[in-house]
Amino acid sequence: MRLANKAAIVTGAGSGFGAGIARKFAAEGARVMVADIDAAAAEAIAREIGGVAQAVDVANAASVEAMADAARAAFGQVDILVNNAGITHLPKPMEEVSEDEFDRVFAVNAKSVYLTARAFVPGMKAAGTGAILNVASTAGLSPRPNLNWYNASKGWMITATKTMAVELAPHGVRVNAIAPVAGETPLLRSFMGEDTPEIRAKFLSTIPLGRFSTPEDMGNAAAFLCSDEAGMITGVALEVDGGRCI
Numbered sequence: 001m002r003l004a005n006k007a008a009i010v011t012g013a014g015s016g017f018g019a020g021i022a023r024k025f026a027a028e029g030a031r032v033m034v035a036d037i038d039a040a041a042a043e044a045i046a047r048e049i050g051g052v053a054q055a056v057d058v059a060n061a062a063s064v065e066a067m068a069d070a071a072r073a074a075f076g077q078v079d080i081l082v083n084n085a086g087i088t089h090l091p092k093p094m095e096e097v098s099e100d101e102f103d104r105v106f107a108v109n110a111k112s113v114y115l116t117a118r119a120f121v122p123g124m125k126a127a128g129t130g131a132i133l134n135v136a137s138t139a140g141l142s143p144r145p146n147l148n149w150y151n152a153s154k155g156w157m158i159t160a161t162k163t164m165a166v167e168l169a170p171h172g173v174r175v176n177a178i179a180p181v182a183g184e185t186p187l188l189r190s191f192m193g194e195d196t197p198e199i200r201a202k203f204l205s206t207i208p209l210g211r212f213s214t215p216e217d218m219g220n221a222a223a224f225l226c227s228d229e230a231g232m233i234t235g236v237a238l239e240v241d242g243g244r245c246i
């Protein structure tokens with residue numbers, strides 16, 4: 001019960017890594033708000049883990065404010081914020097990504113971190129404690145071709161993590177990131193373009209441990225980084241990548 005007495009919000013928790021993080025947090029004793037743009041998916045995971053469901057578009061300021069109000073009403077103080085919701089454009093040459101696709105990727109993957117900081121950092125500063133976890137990607141550290149603007153959004157997130165960490169350290173708030181390698185979630189197909197044995201084999205050949213990552217892998221790393229066991233760790237981007245970035 002490493003997260004007993006903690007209240008946590010996990011965005012994008014209706015699916016994939018976010019659901020894995022929400023499940024693990026609940027198993028470790030946290031009260032969890034399962035926040036997702038897909039309200040039905042959020043409801044299903046919340047029901048499963050005994051959490052609170054919240055519909056949110058993390059790219060929209062009013063929606064993020066409404067989520068923060070709901071969290072304060074449900075929990076009082078919010079101890080842990082996981083910025084997990086993320087999207088990608090499909091793999092294609094950088095100049096062929098439309099302006100709309102570019103804007104949406106940056107709104108969901110980057111602007112959301114600013115909007116949730118605006119909504120939750122004042123409360124964490126006032127409490128003198130808190131943990132924020134940003135779900136970045138190996139794409140932000142060791143990018144592949146044809147996912148250019150997605151990769152750049154995750155590089156942005158890693159820099160945001162470090163600068164948030166250094167600014168919030170005097171207030172007792174820790175900020176870390178995880179950098180997952182390609183994982184078994186619905187998003188994987190978008191990264192691969194199409195899901196064929198050949199493309200899977202190509203991705204797997206770059207992962208020394210020889211498998212895709214899982215929502216459970218992210219739950220385990222997130223639970224550690226957001227627990228008091230990681231009390232001396234801030235500003236890291238922890239690769240959860242089977243050795244891909246070596």
Ligand SMILES: NC(=O)c1ccc[n+]([C@@H]2O[C@H](COP(=O)([O-])OP(=O)(O)OC[C@H]3O[C@@H](n4cnc5c(N)ncnc54)[C@H](O)[C@@H]3O)[C@@H](O)[C@H]2O)c1
Binds near residue numbers: 016037137183188
């Ligand atoms: N799966 C991978 O291979 C992989 C690898 C590295 C990093 N990541 C990152 O992990 C995170 C989670 O991805 P996943 O693979 O679990 O994807 P997923 O598609 O399974 O889950 C993402 C969830 O976010 C929600 N979402 C999308 N836009 C939203 C918005 N505007 N507001 C609120 N919720 C929104 C979706 O409804 C979905 O439930 C993302 O940030 C992604 O970039 C994924």
